[in-house]
Amino acid sequence: MKSTASFFSKIAYLKAKIKGDEIFRLVSAFFALTTLLIVVLMVYELTRGSWLSLQKFGLGFITGTTWDPVFTLNFGALPLILGTLTTSAIALAISVPISIGIGLLLSEYISKRLEFFVSFIVELLAAIPSVVYGLWGIFILIPFLRNNVYPLIQTVLGFLPLFSGPIYGGGVLTAGIVLSIMIIPIISSVSREVFSAVPLSQREAIISLGATKWETCKIVMSYAKSGVIGAITLGLGRAIGETMAVTMLIGNKFKVLPSSLFDAWYTMAAIIANEFTEATSDIYVSALINVGLTLFLISLMVNVIARLIVWRTLRLVKGVSRG
Amino acid sequence: MMDNYRIRKIKDRLMRILLWSSLIIAMIPLFSILLDVFINGARAINIDFFLLPTPTVGEKGGIANAIQGTLITLGLASIIGVPIGIMSGIFLSEYHDSKLSQPVRFINDVLSGFPSIVVGIFGYVLIVSVIGFSVIAAAFSLAIIMIPIVTRTTEESLRMVPVAIREAALALGIRRWKTIIFIVLKGGRKGIVTGVLLALARIAGESAPVLVTMGYWRWWFSGLNRPASNLALNIYLFAISPFENWRTLAWGSALFLILMILGISILIRVLTRGKYE
């Protein structure tokens, strides 16, 4: 009698306990899956919106080079893809050395106290809205580059087709420069994280052999090599998707190739921001959404690669398994 | 041997200079931008700026309705995004043994890198086609941008709470879900607040998704199914306008927006002081 009673009460207790916990677990899992749901929904909706364009152009959309909303209604995104990749490449070329330098500085050279302030200041760069970067670019950077910097570059390197041609101030190079400033915070902070994660033992080992500070840095960098690549890829992901600042500075000209780095061009994000609310026909809208889908997929690819690399590095370096 | 050492020493010094100069190079545009915005924006600041709504050509006006509209839009985005973000963060932190947690965390990180214009188009295709240009559509898109940020910071700050606390609570017979809500969450509160502020600072400056989901609105807030005025968007639209009063307003808005975001960033920093490993 007694044992049956306690048995039932035990079951009741367990039931009550499990129910509450199970529900909560399910609920939180449900919310967590929302992000998954969002991404899936995004792919679906973007594809659905691009349907007209996909039907008409198929994969040729990615290799097409005309953008004619007026007569032939032929659209192709190749120049946009090239423009996006070029400006991002320029941004990386400029920001990577600077960001790695800052990352090293923060992790190897500066005391913990100072690091607080310095990394804060670097983060301020990230806090400035894209629109403000665009404004500053138009009113301050462009005149400065047009009057002081670009003519100098053209005098020295003008024999290269990259640097010949008329200078109007904005264009591919200018957009790349502003992009580079915008992605410095990302690359430098992830780099710093990766550098800091390098085990003390590595540093101690080489210092005991009489290395200078810089030589220690070289060891840290080579140890964290793939992590830095991951950081760079993250920065690339951000640069690819940047809209407002680019469209205010790049000149918004649809052409297969610009005549020089000083010439105007176009990116995927910029054309969407410019033309989306004004597109005058269904196929036009669909083509723009198609550009969005392409941008989405390229950005997805870049981000996936980046995350994989950064994860792997942190795992290796920290020696801790996540999850 | 001595020469070799000298060379290495010189290299070391050289690199030290280079590294510090990379920091200085990065600081130059920052200060230039802040200076530019302060100089141009300060002119706009007066009592009218904060009390009056968007003016028409040649009239006096201010950003009162833009502040109102922005706050409402950000507020709605937070109502959508913060609970989802926090619950996701809880899931990733407390139930990390689940098979779902790896893919979820991964997708979450990936989502945080998406171009905001694409998120805007998503909001357009999903919501604007049904409800029209509206605060709801804009808030939805902004919430999507918020979620990954809140999730990540929530997860990380909850992980910081010592396992011992959880074990102690369970040993006392407190059910797991109560443990999470009342005890663990309390411990990670600071970090969660940080994450929310971070996300807010991020979306306050986003104009691309607002452009395609809401558009320009010159009035006071008139309902969630209609657009509302927005600071970031107005800056974009007014800054190169031919009308002096609009241009001044744009710079004033830029100043206000930056101060707001900087204020939030400083708050975040103060809250997380003493938190680095």
Added chain:
Amino acid sequence: MGLNRNRKILLVAVVATITIALVIVYQYLIHSESEREITINGAGASFPFPLIDKWIAEYNKLKKNVKINYQSIGSGGGIRQHTEKTVYFAASDAPLTPSQAANASNTLHIPFTIGGVAIIYNLPGVSKGIKFSGEVLADIFMGKISKWNDPKLVELNPNVDLPDKDIIVVHRSDGSGTTFVFTSYLSEVSEEWKANIGRGTVVNWPKGLGGKGNEGVSGLVSQNPYSIGYVEFIYAKKNNIAWGYLKNAAGRFVQPGLESFKAAAAAAAVTLPKGDESWAEVSIIRGVVRNPQAADAYPITSFSYFLVYRELNVLPNMDEYTARQLVEFLWWTIHDGQNYSAELDYVPLPSNVVAHNEETIRMITFNGKQLKG
């Protein structure tokens, strides 16, 4: 101790949120009207945007519960939103082409103002006064004339020291009625332009930078030395950018402005089709270009049109009250609204056009019921 600090933070956050919420609610309460508040959405041309915005503000002072919101996205965008019925009215500098009219059947055209397109340029050291002719402009924008000191330009401007610099062409990157007006002019004065590029709200520009909206073009021109572009006149005036003098059919060089736009409208003596017919061939430009008597006329002058459906029940969420308010607004713009035109350098409508519009507005119905008697 840590707990106290957290509590304080929480308290601050809660108080802040409640305060903000209260402020928002307060604003909402004091600004919502006792009369039924309605919103009317419009979109379209940036050409007349300053005037429309002024009208919206002034009309709201008269009728506090009527809130009109206008998105300046270019004539192309306006036409699309009108076709898709996502706005209650649109504004466009370009009348509907026959194919556009087929997609948006029963559209009424209501010309509500007359404005002109200025040719703006940025030549360091040179202020207003560069003279252009139609052919020369066409050649510049086609790229056939690429330097400022080209012989054809020098011929028109013997007293100006034109520099040996490349001309930077600036045009619109968005779908624009201003582009339509400008390219209509170029098509009238240059056979080659007409054959190869034509007129439209978007064209395949052979060269140049794209600016978004009139603001974008004026911005690019004012920031780039040796550039040339085209904008609605007020954007040139307000931005203090130099504009050119244009040769008209009488052989005179005329600058853009209220008087020369008025003269153009009068000289063109355009016969207007009925409100619900096709307006695709209406052109002040054609009239001026072919009228050698019009000594003071500025050639690049055009109407701006409201586009509105004749039967308003095709619009989603439309009801009789709102429809009536829309019609009242349109009526007001062509009458009292015209008093605001001159100060913004738009030409007030000649009385015959106003009378014509009154007839058109009387055609507007809701569920078959005429809205303006």
